[in-house]
Amino acid sequence: MKKSVIDIIGVPMDYGGNRRGVDMGPSAIRYSGLKKKIVEIGLKYNDCGNIEVPLPEKKSGDSNGLKFADEINGVNLKLYNQVLSSHKNNSFPLILGGDHSLAVGSCLASLDYYKKIGVIWIDAHADYNTFETSLTGNIHGMPLSAIVGKSNGLLDVDDREKNYVKEKNVVIIAARDLDVAEVALLRASNITVFTMQHIDKHGMHDTIQKAIKIASDGTDGIHVSLDLDSVAPHEAPGVGTPVKGGLTYRETHLAMEVLYEKKNMVALDVVELNPIADHGNVTGDLAVSLIQSAFGKNII
Numbered sequence: 001m002k003k004s005v006i007d008i009i010g011v012p013m014d015y016g017g018n019r020r021g022v023d024m025g026p027s028a029i030r031y032s033g034l035k036k037k038i039v040e041i042g043l044k045y046n047d048c049g050n051i052e053v054p055l056p057e058k059k060s061g062d063s064n065g066l067k068f069a070d071e072i073n074g075v076n077l078k079l080y081n082q083v084l085s086s087h088k089n090n091s092f093p094l095i096l097g098g099d100h101s102l103a104v105g106s107c108l109a110s111l112d113y114y115k116k117i118g119v120i121w122i123d124a125h126a127d128y129n130t131f132e133t134s135l136t137g138n139i140h141g142m143p144l145s146a147i148v149g150k151s152n153g154l155l156d157v158d159d160r161e162k163n164y165v166k167e168k169n170v171v172i173i174a175a176r177d178l179d180v181a182e183v184a185l186l187r188a189s190n191i192t193v194f195t196m197q198h199i200d201k202h203g204m205h206d207t208i209q210k211a212i213k214i215a216s217d218g219t220d221g222i223h224v225s226l227d228l229d230s231v232a233p234h235e236a237p238g239v240g241t242p243v244k245g246g247l248t249y250r251e252t253h254l255a256m257e258v259l260y261e262k263k264n265m266v267a268l269d270v271v272e273l274n275p276i277a278d279h280g281n282v283t284g285d286l287a288v289s290l291i292q293s294a295f296g297k298n299i300i
Contacts, residue, residue: 007084008096009094010030016138016139017099019274027119046226066134070103077157089264096270097269100225100269102143107269112160117220119144119225130187133185147165169219172194177241208255224268231246235247235248253289
């Protein structure tokens with residue numbers, strides 16, 4: 001991370017999942033003192049506001065069997081343009097979610113600006129389902145497949161060349177809740193998956209170092225997409241889809257700290273914060289502290 005100006009882009013969208021509340025995530029993160037914490041570490045804070053999301057009564061429902069695909073694609077097009085503008089202005093885009101389907105717009109914008117990027121996807125889930133394999137039709141389980149070009153155009157951003165992130169430069173960290181068909185897709189891909197079992201055996205420092213090496217191979221930067229459900233529910237209760245057995249507080253901070261040290265992170269998504277499920281905004285506070293670590297906060 002080499003930029004001194006942080007562009008804050010909120011995406012108050014919850015159409016990708018089946019649980020209301022993550023649309024309030026951007027507000028909760030801001031409420032936890034995001035501006036103050038960013039300024040404290042010597043960076044400039046530029047709040048770009050929130051991407052406009054259609055009101056619930058205006059939703060068209062299912063499209064091509066995917067729940068709210070038209071609305072999500074429309075939001076992702078707006079986000080794509082905002083993130084691309086941030087890159088062009090030599091700022092660092094920090095995208096606050098909202099559900100993980102927003103990563104289609106943010107990641108593809110980073111790709112189109114830098115031309116070759118890696119993606120580190122920190123998540124309890126792989127989000128690698130396709131329309132054919134999804135058991136629910138919920139799009140927050142599909143964005144990673146879209147980012148590597150596996151959505152058959154159903155989840156994409158209009159008005160761009162159809163180039164996608166190379167699978168060999170994608171790493172999933174903290175996976176522990178995958179669908180059977182999704183596992184088959186991953187095994188047939190060139191994506192690297194570091195499950196919680198791998199982290200238990202080898203530790204986070206080894207894991208994140210390997211992930212950075214893979215995502216950096218032949219690329220011009222790394223887009224990091226952090227789903228807060230990667231963290232254990234007792235540390236982060238306020239998430240869209242909690243799964244037991246996740247990362248500890250220190251493991252997650254260490255990942256962010258090492259990513260900062262390598263200086264090649266070009267954008268960061270922080271997604272799936274659900275204040276309705278939270279306790280005293282502890283997950284919002286965690287999100288802000290993780291963002292600080294990603295931007296260089298040191299103990300001494």
